[in-house]
Amino acid sequence: MQFQLDINGETHALDLDTRTTLLDALREHLGLTGSKKGCDHGQCGACTVMVNGRRINSCLTLACMHEGDEITTIEGLGTPDALSPLQRAFVEHDGYQCGYCTSGQICSATAMLAEIEAGWPSNVTGDLEARVEASIEEISERMSGNLCRCSCYPGIVDAIRQVTKEEAGA
Amino acid sequence: MRAFDYVRAGDTGEALRQGAGEETRFIAGGTNLLDLMKLEVMAPGKLVDITRLDLGRIGETDEGGLRIGALVTNSDLAADARVRRDWPVLSRALLAGASGQLRNKATTGGNLLQRTRCYYFYDRGEPCNKREPGSGCAAQGGMNRILAILGTSDHCIATHPSDMAVAMQALGARVEIEGQDGAREVELSEFYRLPGDTPHIETVLAPGELITAVILPPPAGGRQVYRKVRDRSSYAFALVSVAAVVTVEEGRIARAQLAFGGLGPMPWRDARVEQALIGETPTKALFDRAADILLADAKGHGGNDFKIPLARRTLAAVLTQATEAAA
Numbered sequence: 357m358q359f360q361l362d363i364n365g366e367t368h369a370l371d372l373d374t375r376t377t378l379l380d381a382l383r384e385h386l387g388l389t390g391s392k393k394g395c396d397h398g399q400c401g402a403c404t405v406m407v408n409g410r411r412i413n414s415c416l417t418l419a420c421m422h423e424g425d426e427i428t429t430i431e432g433l434g435t436p437d438a439l440s441p442l443q444r445a446f447v448e449h450d451g452y453q454c455g456y457c458t459s460g461q462i463c464s465a466t467a468m469l470a471e472i473e474a475g476w477p478s479n480v481t482g483d484l485e486a487r488v489e490a491s492i493e494e495i496s497e498r499m500s501g502n503l504c505r506c507s508c509y510p511g512i513v514d515a516i517r518q519v520t521k522e523e524a525g526a
Numbered sequence: 527m528r529a530f531d532y533v534r535a536g537d538t539g540e541a542l543r544q545g546a547g548e549e550t551r552f553i554a555g556g557t558n559l560l561d562l563m564k565l566e567v568m569a570p571g572k573l574v575d576i577t578r579l580d581l582g583r584i585g586e587t588d589e590g591g592l593r594i595g596a597l598v599t600n601s602d603l604a605a606d607a608r609v610r611r612d613w614p615v616l617s618r619a620l621l622a623g624a625s626g627q628l629r630n631k632a633t634t635g636g637n638l639l640q641r642t643r644c645y646y647f648y649d650r651g652e653p654c655n656k657r658e659p660g661s662g663c664a665a666q667g668g669m670n671r672i673l674a675i676l677g678t679s680d681h682c683i684a685t686h687p688s689d690m691a692v693a694m695q696a697l698g699a700r701v702e703i704e705g706q707d708g709a710r711e712v713e714l715s716e717f718y719r720l721p722g723d724t725p726h727i728e729t730v731l732a733p734g735e736l737i738t739a740v741i742l743p744p745p746a747g748g749r750q751v752y753r754k755v756r757d758r759s760s761y762a763f764a765l766v767s768v769a770a771v772v773t774v775e776e777g778r779i780a781r782a783q784l785a786f787g788g789l790g791p792m793p794w795r796d797a798r799v800e801q802a803l804i805g806e807t808p809t810k811a812l813f814d815r816a817a818d819i820l821l822a823d824a825k826g827h828g829g830n831d832f833k834i835p836l837a838r839r840t841l842a843a844v845l846t847q848a849t850e851a852a853a
Contacts, residue, residue, distance in 0.1 A: 357532060373529070374529070374530060374531070374532040374573075375527045375529065375530070377560070396564065397561050397564070398557055398561060398625075398627070398628060401625070401627060404627055410601070410630045411626060411627050411630060412627050412630050412631050413557070413627045413628065413631070416556060416557045416560050416561060416628075416631065417556055417557075417560065417631065418532070418553075418556065418560065418573075420532055421534075421553070421556070421575055421577060464626070464627065467626075468626060471601075471626065474605070475605070476601065476604070476605040477604070477605065477610065477617065477621060478621055479618075479621040479622050479760065481621075484610040484611075484614050484617055484618070485607075485610055485611060496760075497760050498626055499626075500625055500626075500760035500761040501624075501625025501626050501627045501628065501761060502625075
């Protein structure tokens with residue numbers, strides 16, 4: 357099937373089997389290997405990318421369904437010379453050990469902070485109608501779709517908290 | 527994954543025309559369907575992509591309720607200001623389910639139609655009457671910790687895994703359905719079927735019919751609680767969950783709408799439990815009587831025996847919370 361995908365601001369023409377997931381299209385056909393395949397069943401979050409600003413599991417969606425969507429992968433968030441605030445904070449706080457889950461963690465956290473900014477409540481939010489603070493408890497709950505087998509959760513939470521503090525101070 | 531044809535429908539009429547046929551499935555969020563297709567538990571010959579249909583809005587009904595388009599995502603529904611204010615049990619249930627990534631993809635219609643997470647349904651090396659009618663049920667006598675204690679049959683003890691649908695069941699929601707012969711509305715309480723000897727048929731939807739919306743009745747007010755007990759505190763299916771909409775007037779329970787997740791093959795609601803509570807003073811003894819009625823026909827299968835006392839305690843905790851706050 358022929359279709360186009362808009363990824364990190366560039367349009368790509370593709371001709372793929374309908375079965376191809378967005379994750380496989382990125383990794384196997386477009387050379388964007390930053391997004392990782394962990395479980396391939398939506399349980400680990402290593403494949404997290406943003407579609408129209410929202411985080412999703414790219415392993416659980418078909419590439420051909422995303423014609424016209426704006427897809428952002430880890431490669432679109434920053435570069436080695438110009439890290440995104442979360443990328444820099446993960447380095448500073450040691451938010452990883454092996455690094456396999458990291459691009460998914462950072463894509464997820466980037467969109468998660470926008471969800472807090474938009475006032476979305478979570479399962480641990482006390483008052484559904486109050487303003488949400490990016491507490492440790494809120495961050496942990498909202499990041500539960502991203503597993504880290506090295507268990508670097510304290511560093512991950514610290515990195516995300518640092519970015520929320522920087523943004524609050526800015 | 528087996529090969530399939532892919533068609534993107536532009537509107538509901540085209541979706542219904544394309545959706546006819548036993549081998550065809552509609553796809554929206556796809557988070558459960560694609561997972562099952564990867565495992566070849568489901569192998570449709572054709573997928574009709576309905577994500578471009580105009581079913582993504584939440585509107586108000588003339589009677590003061592909400593009409594939730596079938597394509598509204600779980601995230602958008604949970605965050606909707608009207609839902610948070612007037613139907614908070616629904617926001618709570620949605621937020622208790624899945625992960626942030628999945629809620630961004632999962633839709634209202636798809637959530638209702640998600641399949642059980644019974645291990646044997648997923649394992650093609652084992653018999654399962656739901657996956658392969660007539661093959662048997664390996665869950666009975668197998669690993670059944672997460673499976674049902676109410677409404678089961680000798681053929682199937684699977685649970686319906688949704689949190690959202692439990693809250694909608696407590697709220698008395700209706701399902702709007704369109705087929706090639708026209709539109710109809712079904713009470714959510716009439717939407718799911720007990721397994722009986724046909725556990726592969728889970729709802730009253732006919733092949734080719736499409737859920738277009740869920741209708742919530744006007745706000746019930748009162749105290750609304752969703753409590754979910756699970757093996758880890760986030761991103762896990764319910765062992766037992768309770769959705770409650772309760773009003774107390776002059777020290778007596780005036781309204782009690784209760785639905786249960788993790789117990790049965792559908793979001794479970796039992797009018798006899800609610801009748802036993804209405805008009806009574808909330809006490810521990812009363813909550814225990816309600817649990818007696820709910821669990822009178824409960825049947826454990828070994829690994830899930832614990833759900834019977836757990837359901838009793840969870841119901842008591844929810845009713846305590848719901849009546850204390852209102853007293």
